[in-house]
Amino acid sequence: MRKIKYMLAVAAIAGVSFGLTGCFKPSKDSVVESEYYQELKEKSDKLSAQLKMEKKKTSSLNKKIKAIHETSGDQKIAEYKSKVKDSNIVKVNFVANTVKDQSFAVTNLPVCKYAKKIVSGCYRMIGITSTDVEKKYDQMYSYALIDEDNTTFEFRVYGNSYIIFDEIPENVYAFNNASVIGDALIDAEIQKKYETQSQRIADAQIVVTDQKMKFNDTAIQVSEILKKSEKQSLKKDKADTSQWTEYRFYTSGTLTKVYIGDENTVCIENRDEKQSFYEISEKNRKKLTSLLK
Template identity: 30%
Template structure:
């Protein structure tokens, strides 16, 4: 009897459950809203809404303003421009400025715009107060547009058309260091030190090189095993090699002009012979192992490839800001260098 009653109850429960399923019977809204699962979903949804609001605010903050878009367009125009003239001078007195008509210098001037990285470290007033008047560059393009650039502390730049912005531009002072004479007279130094301190080097193909290459070249010359020679000895050697069919006569030279505060020095390399022309026009000839001279040539070849890659990129290359101006490398070469007599002509 009990077993029959249990079966009846179970059958009734089964029928009621089946009826609920068939008729779409669901838990009431009140029960759903009061369930712990629903409350967890509500909390998760609130967290997501806050995250969305935060992301929207950040996106709005990161959206470029009209002034920022104008600055980007301005720098891009300089970077792509074709200059026809360049004026370099001291910012507090442009009466003694130098006009430069050199394609390599034009390319370097436009490269400043590519390297420009906006910094919040200083205001224009603060950077001028900290570093004082530096260099002023005036760029003239083929459409008669004029760009004025002020350089402070070696690496900080203010464009007059963007007066509220300060940009970090690596090696921005190179044009002034290369083409402007010292105001208080030229300091005493050896030729090797002047080579190492040169701000720019320009080759016959119109490629330019910066101070890192100048320092590396001077250091290579310093470390190279060499002996003093002469043009006469070089010509005699080339003629003899040509007679013995071990050479083709005078090799084609490669020439690099070093620019150092308004003066120039010229390095000319042949095979095992090379000569250095001082800023007074005197030349000193040297002879070294041809392998060593070729390594010096390779140094310039590699630097040229790297510089050409940067020029072709067409995008800004941000540089880590430095608190002080780049130190001179010349002190790293010992005064007792075995080529300290380079100033003397044979």
């Protein structure tokens, strides 16, 4: 009998112990099903729904703002192009962000016409922002077109083709080879070394006279002809070239002049105004004249 009472007492103590342990370690299911947990969950779900709704509203608003900017930009560029078209551009100023304290002003008519053509012929890029362009390209040229009334039309050129107008900063436009005149006229950050004048001429970005402007494809063809002529150097340091036809080759800020006379002689003048004279065949003289006319 005493043994039975002892066993009952032990069982009672174990039961109390188990009951106490259960009070301090509730199961996961009991927590989830509790009224307090359900109340917190409802508040959390409601807050999440509100945040999602606000995010959708913000996204929709940003899209509307972007659409307004694009539409506004289209109207502005149409007005801008009209103004430039009716203007007589007499000078273009160039600045590069990679070259400190240097600007270049040009009054050459063909260069001014080309800068004007950039504005009239550019088109808006879809899916690219001004921030995208500014982050991608380290080099930037600033072009300022100035008309006879001193009105200025300014834009920036990134890479070869991307354009951002100062008056329409929200949109990005493009014109193939927009950077060419900046590449040609502004000194390159790192100047390439050339062994001969014809090699420098081959890299010229533009070739200009008072009437026309041509590009690197012409410069390469001219350099091939001049390369042959450099072997026929004439022993004279100076000649009157004032009546000869002058062609100006711009290579990353360096000017090389080529003069072609009536006789079969060509003169090449470097940036230090040192002149070298070469004999050229009649056939090649005609080829040069044809390429550069």
